[in-house]
Structures are given as structure tokens and as C-alpha cells.
Amino acid sequence: MSAVEEGELPAGNGPNGATAPVQSVDRALTILELLAHDGESSVTEIAAGLGVHKSTAFRLLATLEAHRLVEQVNDRGRYRLGVGNLRLAGATTARLDVVSEARPVCRQLAADTGETVNITVRSDTSALYLDQQAGSSALQSHNWVGQRIPLHATSNGKVLLSELSETDLAKALPDLPRFTDRTITSRRAFTEELAEVRRLGYALAVDELEVGLTAAAAPIRSAHGDIIASMSISGPTFRLDDERLADEVPKMVAAALEVSHRLGWGRRS
Amino acid sequence: MSAVEEGELPAGNGPNGATAPVQSVDRALTILELLAHDGESSVTEIAAGLGVHKSTAFRLLATLEAHRLVEQVNDRGRYRLGVGNLRLAGATTARLDVVSEARPVCRQLAADTGETVNITVRSDTSALYLDQQAGSSALQSHNWVGQRIPLHATSNGKVLLSELSETDLAKALPDLPRFTDRTITSRRAFTEELAEVRRLGYALAVDELEVGLTAAAAPIRSAHGDIIASMSISGPTFRLDDERLADEVPKMVAAALEVSHRLGWGRRS
DNA sequence: CCGCTGAGTTGCGTTGTCCGCAACGCATTG
DNA sequence: CAATGCGTTGCGGACAACGCAACTCAGCGG
Numbered sequence: 208m209s210a211v212e213e214g215e216l217p218a219g220n221g222p223n224g225a226t227a228p229v230q231s232v233d234r235a236l237t238i239l240e241l242l243a244h245d246g247e248s249s250v251t252e253i254a255a256g257l258g259v260h261k262s263t264a265f266r267l268l269a270t271l272e273a274h275r276l277v278e279q280v281n282d283r284g285r286y287r288l289g290v291g292n293l294r295l296a297g298a299t300t301a302r303l304d305v306v307s308e309a310r311p312v313c314r315q316l317a318a319d320t321g322e323t324v325n326i327t328v329r330s331d332t333s334a335l336y337l338d339q340q341a342g343s344s345a346l347q348s349h350n351w352v353g354q355r356i357p358l359h360a361t362s363n364g365k366v367l368l369s370e371l372s373e374t375d376l377a378k379a380l381p382d383l384p385r386f387t388d389r390t391i392t393s394r395r396a397f398t399e400e401l402a403e404v405r406r407l408g409y410a411l412a413v414d415e416l417e418v419g420l421t422a423a424a425a426p427i428r429s430a431h432g433d434i435i436a437s438m439s440i441s442g443p444t445f446r447l448d449d450e451r452l453a454d455e456v457p458k459m460v461a462a463a464l465e466v467s468h469r470l471g472w473g474r475r476s
Numbered sequence: 477m478s479a480v481e482e483g484e485l486p487a488g489n490g491p492n493g494a495t496a497p498v499q500s501v502d503r504a505l506t507i508l509e510l511l512a513h514d515g516e517s518s519v520t521e522i523a524a525g526l527g528v529h530k531s532t533a534f535r536l537l538a539t540l541e542a543h544r545l546v547e548q549v550n551d552r553g554r555y556r557l558g559v560g561n562l563r564l565a566g567a568t569t570a571r572l573d574v575v576s577e578a579r580p581v582c583r584q585l586a587a588d589t590g591e592t593v594n595i596t597v598r599s600d601t602s603a604l605y606l607d608q609q610a611g612s613s614a615l616q617s618h619n620w621v622g623q624r625i626p627l628h629a630t631s632n633g634k635v636l637l638s639e640l641s642e643t644d645l646a647k648a649l650p651d652l653p654r655f656t657d658r659t660i661t662s663r664r665a666f667t668e669e670l671a672e673v674r675r676l677g678y679a680l681a682v683d684e685l686e687v688g689l690t691a692a693a694a695p696i697r698s699a700h701g702d703i704i705a706s707m708s709i710s711g712p713t714f715r716l717d718d719e720r721l722a723d724e725v726p727k728m729v730a731a732a733l734e735v736s737h738r739l740g741w742g743r744r745s
Numbered sequence: 746c747c748g749c750t751g752a753g754t755t756g757c758g759t760t761g762t763c764c765g766c767a768a769c770g771c772a773t774t775g
Numbered sequence: 776c777a778a779t780g781c782g783t784t785g786c787g788g789a790c791a792a793c794g795c796a797a798c799t800c801a802g803c804g805g
Binding site for chain 1: 478496498500501502504505506508509511512513515535536538539540542543547553557558559561562563564565566567569570571579580583587599604606609610
């Protein structure tokens, strides 16, 4: 089959530089990522994406299908992600106390404010979105769950970084790429911003990641007092102006505090 | 740990009888299922569960870890499901119009009624829970998302079966096991129950799956008018008595209808 | 203090498994 | 009706994955 463009992927390794000792499994999991990205693909497309023969891709797909991680749309047709993923994700979040404790609080906050509420944790150099409760407003952003977002241009990121030691901070922030005019790109300015976050107890990000997008975030603390997650509300800048923020931010801070309490923070043993 | 019950799995095949042509991938995916079931496991436990050598299990885990589908708790420690699953699940539900359209409606209904709201579809011989919005009441059931539940003992199942042809119905219901005194186990009685569901436009299930659990469900229809999913509210029987149901069921039927409309049902093109 | 146990991790050689090939069935299309 | 494209399947060679055994490291009890 004609010209497979070589090297579409790092060739035999996981998405990052980590080692992936079992080739076929690595390929199978890459298929899942391809499908997550493209939504729906044919066997031939997937084979091309992996740089393998059609039959190989087919067998990998059949194995994934046996575990319901993929399914085909019409008995003999294209493939897409299957419901097995939902079960795995359910088991994943069941493990994370944060999400299960935070979910009802988030829902309430989303209802109170009408804006989108997110829970994030830090994962190396990114903010990782664990859960999202969409606001009631018609205009709202897409689902960010599972996405990785830069730390220095988001309110969640600022909160997650706010109490790190200098060395940890350096590791978590190798660089500060610019996204908009208002992105903080100077390390000195960012350090001052973090001090402000510590002082206020919450963080803001207005048009820093994307023009027209405003977010505010507050820390969620473990029983030990460490910041283990961040809760944010976000929406279009025109709707979340200063006046509106003055109303909503205290609610969000209170909600984050409530979750921290549920996790055992500030509880006398 | 000690004493592996023999034959935990059909040995080299997927959970069902389907063929899984790629052994290593099949094993890797089985690891995910083991972790989903047990929450957290050691390499040795996983190796025992698979019936393979420790090193094999380790390499499979390393590959899964490269894709963030598993992670270890303490750099050198036990393994558990990783955040990559959340991303895959996000991509899976993004694909399912039903969930994204239904979620805001469900949240509203959960807030209005204070009870748990679920969205399910049929998957062969089970009802599959796609999404859940917990009610505001303190007493509420656990998260069912990704679980598979019998069709004949649940309100959702009755709705999903209610407009099937006789042959499809036979395929979807090989048998009718009993769960409680009130479970319908006669095929004739069940057929009559389905007729009643069609007449009323919704289904009830009181103590049929589990004593003390009551649920009511209504159909969600595609643009073609087919029943593609079911929406339910459920709660403890003592709270959902006849009087209460008389209040809440119409709300639920209306909510399901709203979702059907969003999906294009009854819309003039 | 030190050896012992049990955990996760890592070279190495062999073999069994997975891959690429090519042929097939089945739609859809000209 | 031939032609093309898809997803699917038998087959044999080769390489990748497996099992083995040795290693590192923590915890623990002697």
C-alpha cells in the first residue's frame, strides 16, 4: 500500500520519552489515542497512522474490541472508542478521593454561579483536569477532562504552583511560553504573582491562556495541609467581569474549603 | 497474595467468548480490568492473576504506564489505574451525543427531584450506565457508571426493551434470574409489563433488583424515533412512595422528552 | 549490625507469537 | 458485470516477548 509517511509517531515508544517495552501493547494503546483524537477511523487509516500492515492493525483492534475498549459502528465498518473506557474511568476516579468528595460540591457551585467548574491536579509540568461540571449558561466551553493545560497561564496552575519550593517550581516550569498579550512570561513577574495568590487565597487568570477566557481558582488541601488539587470556575471574560467575580469568587473559595474539610483538613483528630 | 484461585479468567481470551488474537495486548487489557476491580495491586499479584511470570507483568505494566493508563503510588510501589483513562473516557463520551446532550438536563432533574438520575443504553443483554448525576439527598447510591445491570429487573431495562421485536427481545433476554421476591421471572408476565410500559410511556421497578430500591425510567429517542437510551431516577423505596412518584415521574418523562428533542426527534427538517 | 526476606527491576537466550503477505468475501460504483 | 475498495482471514518466517535468574533496595527480626 503506497507510501506510508514514515515517523508519524516517535516510533515504538509512548507519547513521552518513556520506555514501552512491549511493542504490540504500545501499538494497541496508541490506537486508543488515535481514536481519542480522531473520533472514528477505518482499519486502513489506523494502520497508516501506526505504520503497520492492515492485518496487524485489525488484530490489535479485535483484541481491543474483545475488551470493549473499541467498537465498530456497523458490524463491518469503522472503529471508535468503546464503552469499556467508561468503566475504567469510573474505577479510576473512584480511587481519587478528591473527585468523589468534590463532585457534589462542584455541582452545587456550578448551579449557584451558572459557570463551569473544574477540578485539576498537577501532573509534572501540566495541569490535569479531573472533573468538570458544566454551568447552566448556554455558552460554555467544551469538556476538558483528561486534558493537560499549561500551568503558568491558568488560574488552576497558579494555585497548584503557589506553595511549591523554589527547586520544585523550577522543575515544574521549564519555560513560560506566550499564549496571548496578557500571558505572564517573565519568571520574576510570575514569582510575584504566586506571592499574591498565597496572600489572597485564590488565583485569577484573565485572557492569559486564550483571549476572552477568564478563570478563578482556589486550593484544595489534604489532611496534611498540602495543596493537592485546585478548583476553578471559568467562563467568557465579558460575563465574568470584576463585579461578577467579586460575587462568585468567595463562593468558590468557600466550596474549595468545604472539599478540603471533607478530606480531613483542619479536622482535630 | 497466596492461593490464586485457579482459572480466574478464560485464559488468553477476552472477558466474553470473543477472540483476542494478540496475546500480549489481551494480557495488558486484562491487567486494566484487574486494577479496575481491585483498585490497587502489586506486580506479583497481577502476575499471579494473569498466570504469567513477574517480569512479564512488569513489562506490560511499564508499557501501560508509558501511556498513563496505570501509575504507581510511590515510585517503587504498587500500581493503580492512571489518569489516561479519564482522557479516553472523555473522548468516548464526547462521541456519544446522548451523554453530552443529556447531561445538563439530568443535572437539572437531579436538582429538581433530589434523587439520583442515570442515563443508560442497552449493550447486548445488559443495561449499561453511561452517566449519573447524584441527587442532593445525603443517602444515595454509589456510582454505577460503566456497570452492567440486568435488563428485566430495572426500570431502565424495561424501557430499553419495550419496543424491541419479539426475536430481538428473545436474544436480549436469554433468561430472567430472580433477585428479590418481586423480580419478574415469567416471560409472559414480562411481556405484559412491557406492554404497560409502552402504554404509559415510562417504567417502574420497585424492589425488583434489590429490596428497598425503587426506580422509574423514560425513553430517550433518536431523530428516527428509535429508543436509543433511557433516563431514570432512583432512590430508596421509603422515600419514593406512590405519592412522591406521582410528582416526580412527570418531571422525568418531560426531561427525557427534552433530551429526545435535542437529539432531533420530532423536529421538522 | 547484619543477614534475610520479599518487594520491584533488569540482562539474556530461546521459542512461541505476532507480523507482513496475499488471497478472500462482500459492498458499492462505473 | 468488471472493477475497486473495504474489512477479514490462513500461513510461514522472524523477531519480539516471554520466562529465567540475578540484581537493588527496604524493612525487619535475630
